[in-house]
Amino acid sequence: MKIPLLLLCLLSISAHAKQYAPLQAQTLDTQRISTQGKVTYLKFWATWCAYCVEEMPVLQQSHEDAQGAYQVVSVNIGFNQSLEGVKHYLGKHHYNFPTVFDSDGTITRQYRVLGTPQHILIDAQGREIYRSGLFTDQLAQKLAQLRGLK
Amino acid sequence: MYIQLLKTVAFMLFIAGNKIHAQVQEYVFINIWDEYSQTTHLPKAQGERIYVQPDINIDQASLAQFKRAYPAFENLIIDIDNQLMFQYQIRQTPSRVIVKDGHVLLKETLLSTPHVTTNAVTTEKMTTLSGKPLSQGQIQQDYRVLFFSDSLCPFQHIPDCQHRIRQNNELANHKPERILTIIKPFYVDEQSAHNYKKRFDINHHVVFDAHNQLFTQFEITDLPYWVVQDGNGRVIYRGAQVPQKHYLSL
Numbered sequence: 001m002k003i004p005l006l007l008l009c010l011l012s013i014s015a016h017a018k019q020y021a022p023l024q025a026q027t028l029d030t031q032r033i034s035t036q037g038k039v040t041y042l043k044f045w046a047t048w049c050a051y052c053v054e055e056m057p058v059l060q061q062s063h064e065d066a067q068g069a070y071q072v073v074s075v076n077i078g079f080n081q082s083l084e085g086v087k088h089y090l091g092k093h094h095y096n097f098p099t100v101f102d103s104d105g106t107i108t109r110q111y112r113v114l115g116t117p118q119h120i121l122i123d124a125q126g127r128e129i130y131r132s133g134l135f136t137d138q139l140a141q142k143l144a145q146l147r148g149l150k
Numbered sequence: 151m152y153i154q155l156l157k158t159v160a161f162m163l164f165i166a167g168n169k170i171h172a173q174v175q176e177y178v179f180i181n182i183w184d185e186y187s188q189t190t191h192l193p194k195a196q197g198e199r200i201y202v203q204p205d206i207n208i209d210q211a212s213l214a215q216f217k218r219a220y221p222a223f224e225n226l227i228i229d230i231d232n233q234l235m236f237q238y239q240i241r242q243t244p245s246r247v248i249v250k251d252g253h254v255l256l257k258e259t260l261l262s263t264p265h266v267t268t269n270a271v272t273t274e275k276m277t278t279l280s281g282k283p284l285s286q287g288q289i290q291q292d293y294r295v296l297f298f299s300d301s302l303c304p305f306q307h308i309p310d311c312q313h314r315i316r317q318n319n320e321l322a323n324h325k326p327e328r329i330l331t332i333i334k335p336f337y338v339d340e341q342s343a344h345n346y347k348k349r350f351d352i353n354h355h356v357v358f359d360a361h362n363q364l365f366t367q368f369e370i371t372d373l374p375y376w377v378v379q380d381g382n383g384r385v386i387y388r389g390a391q392v393p394q395k396h397y398l399s400l
Binding site for chain 2: 049050051077079116133
């Protein structure tokens with residue numbers, strides 16, 4: 001009886017895990033990125049969002065630490081933003097993580113993002129592993145686990 | 151999920167109702183967080199004017215607070231799931247769209263004027279809300295538990311905040327003089343910190359970190375968040391889990 005119950009629980013969990021179609025996009029420096037088959041840390045942000053800007057050094061660090069364990073994709077939500085303004089901001093601070101400019105809001109909508117910042121971790125199958133509004137200890141721990149540190 | 155569904159249905163009924171009763175609708179898209187610091191120049195209305203807040207960084211409590219501060223926006227609605235934003239391809243605020251019988255007659259970006267602010271160099275000393283002066287040395291000596299919090303609570307980016315504030319209050323019941331709550335300055339002013347203290351019935355010292363210096367110094371990215379320091383100001387615990395009571399006696 002216990003095994004079917006466990007199976008039911010697992011099925012129930014997997015049935016509720018949000019899964020997204022692979023994201024295919026072009027970054028600001030014209031590189032093609034894809035989430036297909038890759039553990040991806042997505043960060044949605046805007047330059048007018050004070051919390052987002054404050055967290056940017058942490059995002060850069062996460063990108064530098066990744067070492068192939070996951071990929072970082074930053075998504076500027078494009079609302080009240082300009083492409084040139086975003087490029088200028090990233091260049092000024094020497095941030096070099098892959099960034100996508102969501103000019104029409106499609107990506108933001110696809111991932112049901114209604115606030116900034118928004119951190120989403122998805123597995124290689126596109127299932128959402130974790131989501132938070134801020135860069136939490138839990139998120140740091142999950143990224144460390146992916147790198148095999150904890 | 152059902153609440154979200156109900157909100158969407160209510161929003162659609164609202165929009166449909168307006169379409170039935172008025173042939174020309176004028177949707178004015180504003181962002182309340184910008185409106186606090188700049189004023190949108192509103193041209194003469196060319197139909198029934200409906201103010202629309204994009205569904206980004208917004209909740210009903212923040213909307214209500216804005217309407218109280220700016221009664222002219224009394225009929226401001228949240229564009230649930232950004233349906234109108236997508237329908238009319240609005241990516242900038244303030245903007246307006248004039249629609250007649252479902253057809254867009256005009257879509258334009260509106261002008262806004264920033265409120266005048268002074269950039270005077272701030273040299274004021276940090277004090278608690280009750281006026282006690284605070285220096286870095288005093289923060290290290292006088293307090294064992296630093297509780298970093300946000301007066302926007304409850305809000306979507308800090309989902310567990312009310313629970314953690316309650317936990318901190320319970321901790322503070324033992325030795326309130328050993329705990330300092332530090333309030334994030336983003337998008338709020340000191341009055342908001344006073345309101346927080348009253349709203350959550352805080353019995354210990356609270357400081358409004360006007361220049362975000364304590365948040366920066368302690369590298370806080372998660373909220374609400376605890377930092378515990380020993381008598382020498384050395385950090386011995388940091389985390390989103392409430393620290394144990396014995397730390398207060400160190």
